[in-house]
Amino acid sequence: MGIVVVGTVAFDTVETPFGRGENVLGGSATYFSTSASFFTDVSLVAVVGEDFPEEHVRFLQSRDIDTEGLQRIPGKTFHWTGRYGFDLNEAQTLDTQLNVLIEFQPNLPESYREAEYLFLANIDPDLQMLVLDQMKEPRLVACDTMNFWISSKKDSLKKVLQKVDIVVINEGEVRQFTGEANLVKAARQIIALGCKRLVVKRGEYGVLMFTADSVFAAPAYPLEDVFDPTGAGDTFAGGFMGYLANTGDLSEEGLRQAIVFGSVMASFNVEDFSLDRMKRLAYREIEARYKHFTSLTNFKDIEIHP
Amino acid sequence: MGIVVVGTVAFDTVETPFGRGENVLGGSATYFSTSASFFTDVSLVAVVGEDFPEEHVRFLQSRDIDTEGLQRIPGKTFHWTGRYGFDLNEAQTLDTQLNVLIEFQPNLPESYREAEYLFLANIDPDLQMLVLDQMKEPRLVACDTMNFWISSKKDSLKKVLQKVDIVVINEGEVRQFTGEANLVKAARQIIALGCKRLVVKRGEYGVLMFTADSVFAAPAYPLEDVFDPTGAGDTFAGGFMGYLANTGDLSEEGLRQAIVFGSVMASFNVEDFSLDRMKRLAYREIEARYKHFTSLTNFKDIEIHP
Numbered sequence: 001m002g003i004v005v006v007g008t009v010a011f012d013t014v015e016t017p018f019g020r021g022e023n024v025l026g027g028s029a030t031y032f033s034t035s036a037s038f039f040t041d042v043s044l045v046a047v048v049g050e051d052f053p054e055e056h057v058r059f060l061q062s063r064d065i066d067t068e069g070l071q072r073i074p075g076k077t078f079h080w081t082g083r084y085g086f087d088l089n090e091a092q093t094l095d096t097q098l099n100v101l102i103e104f105q106p107n108l109p110e111s112y113r114e115a116e117y118l119f120l121a122n123i124d125p126d127l128q129m130l131v132l133d134q135m136k137e138p139r140l141v142a143c144d145t146m147n148f149w150i151s152s153k154k155d156s157l158k159k160v161l162q163k164v165d166i167v168v169i170n171e172g173e174v175r176q177f178t179g180e181a182n183l184v185k186a187a188r189q190i191i192a193l194g195c196k197r198l199v200v201k202r203g204e205y206g207v208l209m210f211t212a213d214s215v216f217a218a219p220a221y222p223l224e225d226v227f228d229p230t231g232a233g234d235t236f237a238g239g240f241m242g243y244l245a246n247t248g249d250l251s252e253e254g255l256r257q258a259i260v261f262g263s264v265m266a267s268f269n270v271e272d273f274s275l276d277r278m279k280r281l282a283y284r285e286i287e288a289r290y291k292h293f294t295s296l297t298n299f300k301d302i303e304i305h306p
Numbered sequence: 307m308g309i310v311v312v313g314t315v316a317f318d319t320v321e322t323p324f325g326r327g328e329n330v331l332g333g334s335a336t337y338f339s340t341s342a343s344f345f346t347d348v349s350l351v352a353v354v355g356e357d358f359p360e361e362h363v364r365f366l367q368s369r370d371i372d373t374e375g376l377q378r379i380p381g382k383t384f385h386w387t388g389r390y391g392f393d394l395n396e397a398q399t400l401d402t403q404l405n406v407l408i409e410f411q412p413n414l415p416e417s418y419r420e421a422e423y424l425f426l427a428n429i430d431p432d433l434q435m436l437v438l439d440q441m442k443e444p445r446l447v448a449c450d451t452m453n454f455w456i457s458s459k460k461d462s463l464k465k466v467l468q469k470v471d472i473v474v475i476n477e478g479e480v481r482q483f484t485g486e487a488n489l490v491k492a493a494r495q496i497i498a499l500g501c502k503r504l505v506v507k508r509g510e511y512g513v514l515m516f517t518a519d520s521v522f523a524a525p526a527y528p529l530e531d532v533f534d535p536t537g538a539g540d541t542f543a544g545g546f547m548g549y550l551a552n553t554g555d556l557s558e559e560g561l562r563q564a565i566v567f568g569s570v571m572a573s574f575n576v577e578d579f580s581l582d583r584m585k586r587l588a589y590r591e592i593e594a595r596y597k598h599f600t601s602l603t604n605f606k607d608i609e610i611h612p
Contacts, residue, residue, distance in 0.1 A: 182532065183528065206511075208528065223490060224490045224494075256605040257605055297523055300562070301600045
């Protein structure tokens, strides 16, 4: 039991039509681990600079996240600046200050290496591989990535995709990686690389999970108020992996439930800036929204007349 | 029982990345009635010119579609020319020749006026209203429209939306009509006009059905080969209304099943140009794909621990 996640811990400056957050807590590993912490034990592998406030570390620890793998090195913390328009579907990156990320060399604490679940959140694929190589015998490995690595480090990324069980990426990235416009064909191409499953995130349109011979479609939860989509994908992945680590059920049925839990977590996260909604989220709310997902998608089967 | 549909019967010239169809059979009422004819009796109200071949009329009649309301007047048939790019999501209109549509004055045959189901397919909202006014006491009225009427005849369209039970339109049109970016808020605004339900078509992302206090989400069927999206929305509406007219079940449960039947019909239609897939479709294929939809969306509920 328990998940190790490697990714970024960052400061974000985000502008949406509904407000602005300056130097707020962000990063793929932050969102993932906070979301997963509602379901299971999480151990974090990331780097921050000297400017990273103790208050944020204490928040992660308050969620029982193991921060032994959170390195603090000289320099400034990774800082991302982005903006969303009214459609809220895609962030426009205004500035990226890699800072301490440039020198990051993940080195897993001994206790992390035996974990059964590993999530390689969005970060340089060479670092993802470095972490994967340090793990003893994980039961399930999943990874995310982003357009930047597809265009700049495709070979490294391909090696990662070939070694993981589940790839969790955006719809646009599936098309970008394969050069194939049809999503079903593109999905089959990525699965053919060697991973068993592909989970395609489609923002407000929900998620598709592909295997070589099945597809599962989950909608996104229809929300009247979306304030900040930042971290939705990582929060989704945290709920997905967190639920799997909690139950240990890797059957198709268990994975489908995990997809819905991931969608539930993402739907909460976008209701407020940064991790503010996560900070005041209760587990009974998660269960209640799962129930809402059931009524959102449920329809009656038909009997076929021979 | 039985549906009356008013809309266009047209020649389409369509180009997609996978081929080109020149002067092929098209039009909102054509796609709708062909799709609905798999489920119930359909009576068509539309206009064509002297150039419209008998062969197409015979095709409609071969589907048991009543063509008494299909006027043939001097002049040329409505002709639409459009193109789809690789994403296949939105047609680019290259040319529109209204021709006989300009003088079209729908006049319903006496036998049509008692029909229980009426679909006002995409056509001038003033014509939609003219048809609606000729009906005696329809049990269920639904309508479609398009961006062109929202920008050019919004007041007329608003009057139609206020008089129908179900509005079936594209996601982009919901936002265009309301000026509201959030789809849930926009949907509530349209329902507040007076209709009971709003069915939002999202192309490859499926369908959302809203009432004042519920939402149902259905995915689109994931297809490896989409050749021509023309008519997908009308084919969807035909399956939706056709199934409702067939069962007469207007409960939430019945309407959800109808949404899935509509989605099934649209998924077949896009597999070939024009109505070519409809022409070789068998009812057992429709039932089998409905079953696939069930397995596509199905996930297990959870028990909440008090």
